[in-house]
Amino acid sequence: MDRRLFLIAGAASGLSAPAAAQSPTPGARIGDVAWMAGRWIGEGLGGTLEETWAPPVAGMMVGHFQLVKAGRPVFYELMQLHETSAGVDLRVRHVNPDFTAWEDKTTSVNFAFESVSATELRFRGLVFRREGPDAMSAVLRLRYGPDDVRDEALRYRRAPL
Numbered sequence: 001m002d003r004r005l006f007l008i009a010g011a012a013s014g015l016s017a018p019a020a021a022q023s024p025t026p027g028a029r030i031g032d033v034a035w036m037a038g039r040w041i042g043e044g045l046g047g048t049l050e051e052t053w054a055p056p057v058a059g060m061m062v063g064h065f066q067l068v069k070a071g072r073p074v075f076y077e078l079m080q081l082h083e084t085s086a087g088v089d090l091r092v093r094h095v096n097p098d099f100t101a102w103e104d105k106t107t108s109v110n111f112a113f114e115s116v117s118a119t120e121l122r123f124r125g126l127v128f129r130r131e132g133p134d135a136m137s138a139v140l141r142l143r144y145g146p147d148d149v150r151d152e153a154l155r156y157r158r159a160p161l
Contacts, residue, residue: 028087028116030056035130039161044154059083073097087113134158
């Protein structure tokens with residue numbers, strides 16, 4: 001099976017990301033994660049990462065992500081953080097370098113909110129951590145096969161636009 005399908009399967013399967021458990025934060029607001037706004041460059045998934053988030057507007061933040069290996073794009077994501085009654089959820093749509101979509105036009109990969117603090121945004125299967133004003137990490141749980149589930153570390157530093 002193609003790696004990207006495992007990424008989708010892992011995100012949608014309800015796997016919990018590792019780390020110390022935190023109680024859910026009902027009523028979390030998009031402003032709680034405004035620190036993510038900006039351009040982030042980093043390493044992970046065997047390549048160079050770039051992730052950019054727009055500042056919060058109307059209860060949402062919109063972002064995009066790209067993975068580049070050996071100077072060639074591997075895939076892109078369009079991302080949306082949005083407020084819900086349970087907190088802040090994350091929706092992701094993936095596209096190939098030729099801009100063909102992975103998901104059909106009515107679906108997305110959805111990460112369910114678990115908790116938020118001043119330094120962490122936790123979803124089922126994905127955790128973002130603020131590591132100072134100009135550093136961020138993420139741990140993404142991916143399924144590579146039926147019995148092969150791994151945590152992938154992504155490391156970012158803030159970059160100028």
